Amino acid sequence: MELNIRKKKILEVIIRDYINTAEPVGSRTLSKRCNLGISPATIRNEMADLEELGFLVQPHTSSGRIPTQQAYRYYVDEIMEIQKLEKMIRTDIHRGFLDHNTELGPTMSHTAQVLSQLTNYTAVVLAPRVTNFNCKHVQIVSLIKNRVLMVVVTQEGMAKNIEVTLSQEVDTMLALKLSNVINGFLKNTILSEMSSDLIDQIQELSPAESKLIHEIIPHLKKALMEDASEVHSTGLTNLFNYPEFSDVNKIKQLINIVQEKQVLSEMMTSKDGNQVIRIKIGSENDNENLKDFSIITSTYELDGEMMGAFGVIGPTRMNYDNVSSVLNYIRNELNLHISNLLMK
């Protein structure tokens, strides 16, 4: 859908204004704000056209107009240009990361913190995942009697704990031996290909030990399949200040979103073209609870491999420009620091 230049300009001003004020925009106000030198009457005609085209609606006759989701989509696709962040803010962010890049956990929470602070919306950050594919090393630690902890270490140097109860008691020595067996195996192939048959071929195992390995492997596989990557969220209460969230039900929806970590995680890591910054507006979201929100996400990488995701949840009346700029810069920072952190 192509709009003529004037319509485009008018739409832009309306959207910008509504994003700032949350108030329906009328022709008179608009005439002052946009310096096209056209009268309210003309603007009224244009607005009527834009309404017919589906870009605007009136909350009630005789009020100003507000943008539809279609308008936001048009704005994001055709009008908005992602600006570079101000130099000062950039250096601020950069310094902040330098102060928090000692460990993975703190880096993640710091990212969430910065995101919510800079955007004034709710931030969500997904920590890197530990999966079947990047599992490099497994250390089995005896906990007590027949309970053991399996520590899975990835190629990138992340770790994940898996606790299980086995059929037999495992002491420190046995735990060490079991670890060695599994790690010997991991030298040649990935975990998901470790089948029952392959286990039986391992020579050095007593029947009891073999039985234990047979118990352990499925547990490992299962735990690594589950997308249990940590989700950090901050600034939940930021949204409370916006007029559209004075309704308790909206807040309930928001809390439900943030608590359904599984869903959130899947949504943020699913591919969507080759977009670096991914914008989902209102009902473009599959999740029912997100129908009244917009969510802008991005991902961070290590060696070209997607490690995790992060983003911002806000009203559909979101400051798409600013959030996009912020995400864009944070993405670079995160890529930089994660690689420093994990590969150094």
Next chain:
Amino acid sequence: MELNIRKKKILEVIIRDYINTAEPVGSRTLSKRCNLGISPATIRNEMADLEELGFLVQPHTSSGRIPTQQAYRYYVDEIMEIQKLEKMIRTDIHRGFLDHNTELGPTMSHTAQVLSQLTNYTAVVLAPRVTNFNCKHVQIVSLIKNRVLMVVVTQEGMAKNIEVTLSQEVDTMLALKLSNVINGFLKNTILSEMSSDLIDQIQELSPAESKLIHEIIPHLKKALMEDASEVHSTGLTNLFNYPEFSDVNKIKQLINIVQEKQVLSEMMTSKDGNQVIRIKIGSENDNENLKDFSIITSTYELDGEMMGAFGVIGPTRMNYDNVSSVLNYIRNELNLHISNLLMK
């Protein structure tokens, strides 16, 4: 403060009624509800007395009366008796725990789930802590280059991860050796007593290894000092249904409480006499955000040693009877299952 029997009865009925309805209680309604065969006028006189004594207030002249915090305190101390839960509910809870007692984490989240479901308030559960004192075993796992993971295992068979970056690269073999040194030490004493001098006395270490141990020990001590016990919370949105929480600011307070895990954890584990069920009403709470809430907590033990805590946050107009009964029973269940889980 002692009240005569009639006053006590009247106060009780008012509190019960207000807890149910959240509406100020008037003399007429009351006269019907409590079967003492006294007229509204008499009740009015008694209510005037109770107001003078500080147990009741009127939101405005010519409305019914509502209980003060002092009234709730009196109710909790002098009137309420903790009932045994219904047989059916008890067996339900018990079965639920049997289905979820395979691992510690799930048991904790399940507890939170049950609590919030049975009470309709917000539930908080503190997982057992790993500290200097119960630390039995430390396993050092090489992550990547000079980053290692220290897995601390307690006497009770719980584990905690601590990630650190050291000054030198540590490979698998070295990690094993360092683990052995520390564990050899832990056989005789507790971690907090491992001083610099003692480290220097260990014979089998090369200078480089000694240096690493010198780095590791403070990290361990520090991490175990921090009260970083996991906090599970559920049923945040339960409170939204109560009329006193239609105000967004109240909700903000609640969210702040639940997010300040450190504070919550300290508050719940601090001793308070020998009370099994601890009730804090409104401003009895030190935390500013909790001034408008009541919180009822309890603890669970293993071998007489406090392991963790759990509780419920709700309006001061809370159903103290029911919550106390539930906590009481959950406490027993938790004691039972935790000991099964950790010691079996």
Next chain:
DNA sequence: TATTAGCACTCACAATAATCGAGTGCTAAC
């Protein structure tokens, strides 16, 4: 033909007034 001034009309919102009713305190009788 596109633009604009003018005008009658609409309708949410705020302010004001009227009504209602559950509740009170007080007094006098039981």
Next chain:
DNA sequence: GTTAGCACTCGATTATTGTGAGTGCTAATA
């Protein structure tokens, strides 16, 4: 000591009225 009766209070609800920012339409204008 208890209670019936009564005048009174005051928040909540509903009705009424303005107000003003906005509209669409029409006719004049460039």
